[in-house]
Amino acid sequence: DSGVTQTPKHLITATGQRVTLRCSPRSGDLSVYWYQQSLDQGLQFLIQYYNGEERAKGNILERFSAQQFPDLHSELNLSSLELGDSALYFCASSVGQGPYYGYTFGSGTRLTVV
């Protein structure tokens, strides 16, 4: 157990729907990062939050949004889902604002859009 908890582990939904992925960071970590892993794109950085504030943004689609709550857990919202959004979504956390010492990753949420 890495200490980073992601729920649900698996999600199957239809095109056009909206889903929410949840992440609880490791105890004491203030930064949360979201990544998408797909066969064609590899691991792509989506977004980072630090202590409730957005810190860095990557290749995140406008249909996707995220937030970090006061208790430091984070949610990634994916809307108007398309088949191409099927992927593994990872959350990671770190103590500081950057991954200087490396991230701790969760085990991921596998999203399948049918």
Add this chain to the structure above:
Amino acid sequence: GDSVTQMEGPVTLSEEAFLTINCTYTATGYPSLFWYVQYPGEGLQLLLKATKADDKGSNKGFEATYRKETTSFHLEKGSVQVSDSAVYFCALTGAGGTSYGKLTFGQGTILTVHP
């Protein structure tokens, strides 16, 4: 922008063979470099890291040296085991600016070790 290039896989070795997975990078300034490992059905685990030139990261028999002159961070292990079978990712984080906070990953190298 920042980028990481790993040797093409998959790599198939016999147990106790020597392993090298090549990794080169493009980045401005002095990035920190990492190797992550992903076992089937799991998230990525940090294997080792190096934060400045000539640093050697090591863990579980794996080693990698930060070579700024060749912009490389090759992963090596002297004697692989079946349990090392996994996907290995080289990654970097930028020195600052818009790249700070973000890990840029290579495409991953699948390693399979046979008994």
